Amino acid sequence: MTEHLLEMAGALVRVSDGKIEVLSEPKVKWCPLRSGLYGIEAESRETVESVLRVHMKELGMYSPHRVLELSERPVSFGASEMISDGMKEGLVDAAVVVCEGAGTVVATRTEVVAALGAHMTGLVRTEPIEEIQAGLRERGCILLDDRCTIDQVEGYRRALAAGYERIVVTITGRRAFEAEEIRKMASTSAGEGPVIFAVHNLDVAEDQAEVLAETCDVVWACASRTVREVVGRQAKLQIGISIPVYALTDSGKRLVLNRALHFDESLVMHRATLPYGPEEKLPDPLL
Known part of the structure; x- marks a missing residue:
């Protein structure tokens, strides 16, 4: 079992063996960068989890399947x-x-x-x-x-x-x-x-x-x-x-x-x- 702790939009997040737990509310309620990249207009625990899940799916982040080369x-x-x-x-x-x-x-x-x-x-x-x-x-x-x-x-x-x-x-x-x-x-x-x-x-x-x-x-x-x-x-x-x-x-x-x-x-x-x-x-x- 591996555990990783990170921050996203000011929210503290734990990833344990692929399971995402958003431990706190995001401190940033609207971010122009995240809005442009992900279409998020109001940050919440749910938006933090959904964005991180996409990263994990597309790049294999926090897993043995991590993408290590990208163009x-x-x-x-x-x-x-x-x-x-x-x-x-x-x-x-x-x-x-x-x-x-x-x-x-x-x-x-x-x-x-x-x-x-x-x-x-x-x-x-x-x-x-x-x-x-x-x-x-x-x-x-x-x-x-x-x-x-x-x-x-x-x-x-x-x-x-x-x-x-x-x-x-x-x-x-x-x-x-x-x-x-x-x-x-x-x-x-x-x-x-x-x-x-x-x-x-x-x-x-x-x-x-x-x-x-x-x-x-x-x-x-x-x-x-x-x-x-x-x-x-x-x-x-x-x-x-x-x-x-x-x-x-x-x-x-x-x-x-x-x-x-x-x-x-x-x-x-x-x-x-x-x-x-x-x-x-x-x-x-x-x-």
Whole structure:
């Protein structure tokens, strides 16, 4: 029996051997991204369960049948999409990401990064799924251990030890301390520093948002008013309005703009004071 704990739309969810239990009400009542992707106009325990069930059916998430390679790019400016496109252009050698059933993973193939990040939400805790771990290792991935340890600092250390230089590390806002530790480690290492992506930033405290602004290269606003106010004001570039993505460094801008280069639909770019976005297009509520 394996058990996994995650957050989706601010709801705490447990998955045990394929059974979904939504343990709390979603904190976000309406999300423009989830509305566009899944047609949800009012979040509830039922919508959280139904979306997760679709992910489990289509991608085999939280099961031995996990899809580990994917060519689709479901989110316009998602983290895995940016990393995958960066790998294609030689801007990224390796990505330190997280996968259920495996924990922290160092991945180097675009299709693997796309599969792991396609519909991954806030993974809090996970337990081993042997088939996922074996499949990732067969695809050249590095796992921290067999116990599903989630530790992005150690993941970055393993990526460096493996000889990778252009490394992207994803962290969550509530583990902003990892970004600080990674920056300290990078300051004593030779070669290029890492590009740090902060994803899943719901319920980020002001002090955590300040750390993100100081240490990260790209930060997703999610449904956080604090991230918009603290990080958005220091950003060099914002892509998107309803769920803004903020680039704070030139390295971050390069990966955001590279994703725009690979994006097939029309875009508009203009000068603006950041953060930018009309209230009616924002998630409800902002937390």
